[in-house]
Amino acid sequence: MATQRTIAIIGACSNNGKLASKKLAIKKSRLLLLDENTENLLMLKKEIEEDRGDADIEIMECFKEAGWEADIIVLASDWQAEKEIVTTIKPFITGKTVISFTSDNKCLLPYSKVIALKEENKDWPDEMEAMLKNSF
Numbered sequence: 397m398a399t400q401r402t403i404a405i406i407g408a409c410s411n412n413g414k415l416a417s418k419k420l421a422i423k424k425s426r427l428l429l430l431d432e433n434t435e436n437l438l439m440l441k442k443e444i445e446e447d448r449g450d451a452d453i454e455i456m457e458c459f460k461e462a463g464w465e466a467d468i469i470v471l472a473s474d475w476q477a478e479k480e481i482v483t484t485i486k487p488f489i490t491g492k493t494v495i496s497f498t499s500d501n502k503c504l505l506p507y508s509k510v511i512a513l514k515e516e517n518k519d520w521p522d523e524m525e526a527m528l529k530n531s532f
Contacts (some may be wrong), residue, residue: 490508495510
C-alpha cells in the first residue's frame with residue numbers, strides 16, 4: 397500500500413500555483429493550499445474538487461504549520477514574497493523536498509532538497525509530476 401504524501405503549495409493562486417495544484421490533485425496525495433487571496437483560494441479548491449471528486453484538499457493559513465505537515469513544498473509565489481516565506485518556514489522544512497521556480501533558494505535552504513523548475517519550460521508540470529512519482 398502506497399503512503400499518502402502531503403504537498404503544500406504556497407502561492408496556490410498564482411499561475412504556477414494553479415497549474416501545480418491541478419496537476420498534483422491525484423490519489424494518494426493531500427494538498428495544502430496557501431495564498432493571501434482567500435476568495436481565489438476557495439474558488440481554486442472548488443474547481444479542483446469539481447474536476448477531481450477524490451481530491452484531498454485543505455486550505456491553510458499558516459506557513460509554518462503547512463511546512464511542518466507537508467512532505468513536499470511547492471513555492472509558487474513571486475520571488476520577494478518567497479524569500480520572506482522561506483525565512484519563516486526554514487526550521488520546519490529541514491530534510492524535505494522543496495520545488496521552486498527561482499534558483500536562489502538553494503542557498504537559503506541548505507538542509508532541504510531544492511528542485512528548481514524553469515517556468516519558461518512549458519513541460520514543467522509534467523516534469524514535476526514525474527519527479528514526485530519517483531520520490532514516493
